[in-house]
Amino acid sequence: MANKKYDLIIIGGGPAAIAAGIYAARAKINTLIIAKTFGGQMTRKTVSIENYPGFKSISGADLVKKFVEHLQEYNVKIVSDSTGVIKKIGKTFSVKTAHEGWFDAMAVIVASGADPRPLEVPGEKEFIGRGVSYCTACDAPIFADKAVAVIGGGNSGFEAALALTKYAKKIYILEYAAEVKAEESNINLAQKSKKIKIMTSVEVKKILGDKFVSSVEYQNRRTGQAAALDVQGVFVEIGSIPATGFVKDLVDFNERDEIIIDSRTCATKTAGLFAAGDVTDVQYKQIGIAAGEGVKALFSVANYLRK
């Protein structure tokens, strides 16, 4: 049986993918969106979004809901699945999904965003869901009256720590560098909180526990001394990695594993294959920028399909 064929397949469920989907529907481009879930990194935000035009303050979950409602106003086919691989045979792209089979299209927009960057220390994988979390917004309340470590002294680390003050009894922010790098206001709030302790020059070595996490081993990079903290939770907030496993051979990557695009058009090195948002080497990662990049990619797709 032949694969179901579309003009365009959009891979991803964040702002870039949704914006491209809305424009595609309005341009009457026969489009399929393949997304595991909708919202991307917005769903993991621990604090309200206050810089997206039209919304003075809105939670990530609520903004996602509005994006998805808008998309669903249009006749865009959506498949909830993860993407296995993309192939190009002649002028046609074939996209394999994990459970729903193959789909074909004349053009593809990769807008799969980024996943939380893992720490890559012993114990991390073993204790995912048993103390180790990448979603503070989801799991913070479970750690009521417990001691926790937030790994990463960037802005998302500080946001996570501040969100945790509602629940946890003690929060250690562990930063690898000699200084933290977060918004001044967040640093001030954290310094004022009696629950938060900021520790710099800390290299986390190991996450330990039995059934659940019980401690974190680290080394002080100034003194070289090894020590441990008794914590029941470890929230990893050290940035993100682009989700590009399925597209390896068709694009070039920069040193951060981001897809290299033509910044004017969102084109990749493969004709008909475009990329938008946090998965690309676009300089800034913002919801507004991702949405705009999705729109840009869609206009390039429309041009490409007309040829």
Place this chain on the structure above:
Amino acid sequence: MPKVKVFSTPTCPYCVTLKEFLKKNNIEFEDVNVAEDAAAREEMIEKSQQMGVPVVEIDGQIVIGFDKEKISQLLGIKK
């Protein structure tokens, strides 16, 4: 009707998605907020042997996360 219990937190987007999915398919469920209910929190950790939300209990069977396929299978929801 199967007995369905959802352990969730109000701040967890996947919990919202899960509950919307159940509602859309006319599945009645008990919604437990583990952010406020400490006993339910312990029950969830004990039953699921882990500390992430959402957790859904379907006739005594535990599903961790919004595992749409498994939940659909246990509840007989067709695509």
